[in-house]
Amino acid sequence: MATTELQADNFEATISEPIVLVDFWAAWCGPCRGFAPVFEEASEKHPDIVFAKVDTEANRELSAALGIMSIPTLMAFRDGILLHSQAGALPPQALEQLIEGLRAVDMDDVRREMEAQNQAAEASR
Known part of the structure; x- marks a missing residue:
């Protein structure tokens, strides 16, 4: 499976998929270029996962909104969370362990914990 290019207009819809890995990168970044084949190979091994890339140079506002401070940065989402x-x-083995x-x-546990945290935050206001 090929990677999906993400931008501000398709980011939210894409991360709502069941499992999404997002690689934040730039063409000038040596470690990003080194990680690219590892990420691409994993996308071939796991066709049920969305593998997406955000070019931080072309998507500066999105990268800033997500707090990207260094690249490459890998974010992993499940059901938009x-x-x-x-x-x-990451080396290939570490990426496989993450997956x-x-x-x-x-x-369900994650959602319950998030709800409990939200309730606690509201109660402390």
Whole structure:
């Protein structure tokens, strides 16, 4: 499966998919170029996952809104919820471990915890 190019106009719709990995990169970035084939190979091995890329040079506002401070940065979403964000290029084994971990997350537990946090925040106001 090829990677999907993300921009501000398709970001929200794309991350609402069941599992989405987003690589924030730039053409001038050596580590980004090194990570690109690892990311592409993983996209071929996991066709049920959306693998997406954001060119930080072409999408400065989106990158800033998401707090991207260094590249490459990899973000992982499940059902539109950010579960992982990490700067730095991952080796293939670490990317596979991340994918396994994402698949194993109980999203009902995540939603319950988020709801409890929201209720606690509202109660403290």
